[in-house]
Amino acid sequence: MANPVFDVCVIGSGPGGGIATYALASAGLKVALVESGPRLRAGIDYNAHAPVYEHLEARLSQGWGPVSSVSRDFGSTDHFVPVGDRSGHGLLRALGGRSLCWAGHSLRFGPLDYKRWPISYEEVAPFYSKAERLMAVYGSRDGLSNLPDGEFQKPVALRCAEQLLKGGVEKLKKRGRAMEFVGQRKAMPTEARPGQRATCHYCGNCMKGCEVDAKYTSANTPIPRALATGNITMFLESMMTRIIVRDGRVRAVSYVNKEGEEREVQCKNLVLACSAIETPRLLLHNGLCNSSGLLGKNLMSHFGVTVTALFPQLRNRDASHDAGTDYFHGLLTGLYWDQPSKDFEGTYQVQVGSGIPPRNLPIRNAPGFGESLKRDLREKNVIHATMGMQGMMLPSAGTFTDLDPQRRDRFGIPLPRVHLHYGQNEIAMARDMVGTCGEIISAAGGQVFLQPSTVSADTLGLDYNHYAGTARMGLDARTSVVDPDGCSHDVPNLWIGDSSVFPAYPEKNPTLTNIALSWRMSERLAERIKGDR
Amino acid sequence: MRRRDLVFLVPVLISAQDVDTTAQLADIILPGAARARVNFYIETTLRHAPQALQQQWARGLAALNEESRRRCGKTFAAASREEQTGIVAFMAQGEADPQSEIERFFVLAKRLAVDGYILSEEGQRDWLGVDSGAHGEFTGCDHPEHLRRP
Numbered sequence: 001m002a003n004p005v006f007d008v009c010v011i012g013s014g015p016g017g018g019i020a021t022y023a024l025a026s027a028g029l030k031v032a033l034v035e036s037g038p039r040l041r042a043g044i045d046y047n048a049h050a051p052v053y054e055h056l057e058a059r060l061s062q063g064w065g066p067v068s069s070v071s072r073d074f075g076s077t078d079h080f081v082p083v084g085d086r087s088g089h090g091l092l093r094a095l096g097g098r099s100l101c102w103a104g105h106s107l108r109f110g111p112l113d114y115k116r117w118p119i120s121y122e123e124v125a126p127f128y129s130k131a132e133r134l135m136a137v138y139g140s141r142d143g144l145s146n147l148p149d150g151e152f153q154k155p156v157a158l159r160c161a162e163q164l165l166k167g168g169v170e171k172l173k174k175r176g177r178a179m180e181f182v183g184q185r186k187a188m189p190t191e192a193r194p195g196q197r198a199t200c201h202y203c204g205n206c207m208k209g210c211e212v213d214a215k216y217t218s219a220n221t222p223i224p225r226a227l228a229t230g231n232i233t234m235f236l237e238s239m240m241t242r243i244i245v246r247d248g249r250v251r252a253v254s255y256v257n258k259e260g261e262e263r264e265v266q267c268k269n270l271v272l273a274c275s276a277i278e279t280p281r282l283l284l285h286n287g288l289c290n291s292s293g294l295l296g297k298n299l300m301s302h303f304g305v306t307v308t309a310l311f312p313q314l315r316n317r318d319a320s321h322d323a324g325t326d327y328f329h330g331l332l333t334g335l336y337w338d339q340p341s342k343d344f345e346g347t348y349q350v351q352v353g354s355g356i357p358p359r360n361l362p363i364r365n366a367p368g369f370g371e372s373l374k375r376d377l378r379e380k381n382v383i384h385a386t387m388g389m390q391g392m393m394l395p396s397a398g399t400f401t402d403l404d405p406q407r408r409d410r411f412g413i414p415l416p417r418v419h420l421h422y423g424q425n426e427i428a429m430a431r432d433m434v435g436t437c438g439e440i441i442s443a444a445g446g447q448v449f450l451q452p453s454t455v456s457a458d459t460l461g462l463d464y465n466h467y468a469g470t471a472r473m474g475l476d477a478r479t480s481v482v483d484p485d486g487c488s489h490d491v492p493n494l495w496i497g498d499s500s501v502f503p504a505y506p507e508k509n510p511t512l513t514n515i516a517l518s519w520r521m522s523e524r525l526a527e528r529i530k531g532d533r
Numbered sequence: 534m535r536r537r538d539l540v541f542l543v544p545v546l547i548s549a550q551d552v553d554t555t556a557q558l559a560d561i562i563l564p565g566a567a568r569a570r571v572n573f574y575i576e577t578t579l580r581h582a583p584q585a586l587q588q589q590w591a592r593g594l595a596a597l598n599e600e601s602r603r604r605c606g607k608t609f610a611a612a613s614r615e616e617q618t619g620i621v622a623f624m625a626q627g628e629a630d631p632q633s634e635i636e637r638f639f640v641l642a643k644r645l646a647v648d649g650y651i652l653s654e655e656g657q658r659d660w661l662g663v664d665s666g667a668h669g670e671f672t673g674c675d676h677p678e679h680l681r682r683p
Contacts, residue, residue, distance in 0.1 A: 056582040322663055356663045359652055369562040369625055369643065370618070377647070378661055 006032040006233070007529055009253055009267035011240045011282070014097025015511050016498035016518035017273030018218020019131070023522035024271075025231040029529060032265045033223075033232055034255055036239040037093030040100065042220065043211035046070040048203075068208040070094065071101045080277065081404045081417040085457055088464030089277055089418060095236060096219030098275070098465065099511070103207045103326045104186035104215050105351075106137045106512040110146030112337055116504035118475050118484045121148070127516035135216040135515070136196055138325075139185030146337045147182075147508070153191045155183050156202075159322060161311050161354035161385035161446075162330035168444025169332065179436075180334035184351070186325050187216035187512075197221065204323030204358050235265065241411050243270065243286045249493050256411055269525060273497040273518060276467035277401050280500060281416040284403050289471070289488045295481055296401045296470050300505040302463040303422065304348065304389030305430045308363070308450035309441040314383040322355025327362075329353060332387070333507075335436070344428035348391035349507040350437065356381050363449075384449065387441075389433040390463065392507045394425060401470055418464075422457040430455045466510050471500035486521030497521050551594055552576065553610040558597065559646040561614075561621045565660065566650050574649030575642075586641075593638025597624070600635055 007029035010021050017033070024031045040046055048068040070092060080089035092098045108128050111121040125148070132151040140155040158166065169181035188200040188210070200214045213220040226232045237258040244252040250270040256262055272279045280296040283289045330352030337347065356362070363384055366376040393399065398421040403414035434451050441448055452459040474480025477489035482501050488494040497518035499510045555575055560567035579587050600623065601609040605616045612620070627636035628643075650656035657663060674680065 056578055056586065318662075356661055361647070361651060364644075364647060367625075367628055369621055371564055374563055374565070374660065381661070 003266055005266040006030050008269045009265050010271045012274035013095050013218050015099045015514050018222045019515045019518045020271050020497045020522045022222030022226040023519050025226040025229040027526035031232045034235045034238050034240050035095050038237050039095040042213045046209040047211050048205035048208035071208045081415050083417050083419045084421045087418045087420040087462050090465040096217045099217040100209050104188050105509040106185050106187045107508040108148045109506050109508055109513050110148055112146045113506035124516050127520045131515045135187040136189040137185055137187050138190040140183050142182045147333055156325050158329050159355045160314055160317055162352050164311055164444045168440040171443040182331050184329055184331050188214045202324050204326055206326040239411050269493045271495045271497050276470045276500040277416050280401055280470040285413050289481055289490045291490050292478055298395035298469040298472055299399045299401050300393045300395055300469040302390045302466045303460050304391050305452050307387045307437040309385045309446040310449045311383050311446040323358045327353035327357055344425045346392045347507050348389050348429055348433055351388045354385035387437045390507055391429045392505050422460050427455055468499040468502040468505050468510055471496050472503040473501045485524040495521055495525055558642055561617055562643050562646045563650050566646050569653035569655040571646055571649035575645045592634055596635040
């Protein structure tokens with residue numbers, strides 16, 4: 001057969017690329033999926049239930065929690081160059097990408113969040129609904145103004161300490177404070193339904209890779225469905241290196257396969273969905289889509305500090321099954337939505353976890369040894385709750401990604417540099433979080449056990465799984481990289497289907513919006529192709 | 534440590550005497566650890582660990598025995614429980630900011646002992662009192678046609 005010309009070539013099979021492949025193949029288009037990693041089988045190639053004898057080095061640096069063969073390399077500096085304040089890059093080269101290792105948190109961005117975007121919440125809402133049904137998201141309908149309810153399966157309950165914190169929030173609300181405490185919303189089925197993935201068995205290992213494929217991944221839901229259409233061809237362990245453009249349009253991409261040979265895929269349209277670091281890196285390397293000079297700029301993520309509480313009233317609680325759907329079951333939200341803070345711009349949410357996760361102890365820093373250590377460790381872990389801040393970062397000139405002039409990967413492509421510097425706004429927001437959590441803990445009858453003694457740039461931790469904003473969408477080609485549909489302003493058949501396109505970033509987790517937007521982008525692309533025929 | 538337990542152990546990293554030392558050290562740090570055979574966990578983990586860590590463990594054991602000989606003229610494994618406890622108390626002094634080989638060894642040994650004990654049946658069930666098995670909801674047969682009695 002002569003080299004086929006695909007309607008669309010999708011690069012990357014993570015949350016954005018997986019859904020794009022499915023949406024495009026379902027529309028009857030011939031799709032090539034190019035993924036730099038191999039196919040990993042849940043429970044065989046990675047298994048978070050197995051005893052963790054291996055990966056000791058990764059566990060030493062990741063706080064001794066269980067690590068699986070897919071989650072061990074996060075934060076390793078082999079595939080990026082950090083500049084400035086602490087950063088990382090949670091890249092995973094495999095079919096399904098980082099959707100293999102995520103906690104499943106699925107929160108819609110709200111109408112207020114979309115005020116900074118060129119599209120409205122109402123335009124994205126139908127895609128949120130479709131995504132939630134496909135992903136099987138559980139949650140409770142809380143009726144909050146800026147965290148819209150979705151198509152939920154039955155919610156998962158809060159644990160003891162989370163319940164107490166909810167009580168603390170209710171007390172503060174009566175005193176006029178604007179905040180809400182709700183259950184988390186996550187992408188794993190809690191109700192058995194025909195034709196759906198297995199229901200969650202509450203083992204608590206979501207982030208390390210779900211070995212029964214209950215948690216949504218690109219590899220277990222959209223890609224198998226796309227394959228069933230017969231419209232896709234997969235190129236695995238194939239690293240896209242060059243985008244071939246003639247007369248202003250993408251004609252093909254070249255990739256290096258497992259054997260190290262360079263090959264080409266001819267395509268009429270190209271979708272890049274490689275993450276907010278990899279997508280700009282590949283475009284910068286190819287000298288494309290940067291007439292605005294904004295490619296790689298406006299890098300945003302989430303950051304925060306952690307406050308740990310102890311609740312003496314839980315000292316004698318019964319043994320319980322604390323694993324659940326990973327650690328964070330509770331969510332403190334609704335802060336500074338309607339009434340902005342005087343001290344900082346933006347807002348944050350707080351993810352709340354408690355209890356003893358499987359094969360792990362959240363608190364390991366009890367001093368000494370012997371019977372007293374044994375008593376102390378048990379008690380602290382049984383009665384603790386952790387409040388993890390997730391604050392929004394404003395885009396700034398100091399925060400961006402570009403190409404390292406020295407270091408290159410094995411394909412000769414420069415490694416991305418991640419430039420990250422915290423400003424006064426982030427520090428003021430984190431100080432507010434420490435104060436607010438202290439009030440909630442004491443209103444709930446607990447005491448603060450661990451918190452940063454002073455909040456400075458050094459104490460802030462970055463969520464390096466949540467990058468966004470490096471190829472922002474907008475109406476004006478001078479101030480944005482893609483249009484509101486996700487199509488490049490510069491190259492009319494090059495589309496971006498990942499969180500790079502976020503023009504602003506609220507406090508909420510990115511994946512559900514990434515998937516909804518990529519689905520919307522794919523439908524627009526399919527309409528355009530059909531219109532051209 | 535019973536002799537037959539040792540049969541299963543291929544001493545890639547530590548000798549049979551080191552196994553005893555490891556078991557007893559872990560048991561002083563976390564009473565019950567020897568019964569839960571945490572030393573097997575430590576041995577297996579170290580076997581998979583980077584070489585630098587294996588070497589740190591070997592140096593740590595040597596420093597432990599040296600301290601033991603200095604104090605009571607015996608190896609750590611041969612010392613009485615009381616003598617061992619005194620040595621571990623000495624090791625633990627610098628826990629917050631370990632400086633010497635033996636102080637760094639305490640931090641590593643404690644981490645591994647806690648880690649192994651969490652994973653053991655005794656640690657899970659008797660110490661932490663958690664039920665960490667994975668349990669989905671089990672409803673049994675709910676098909677009306679099967680539930681109907683003849």
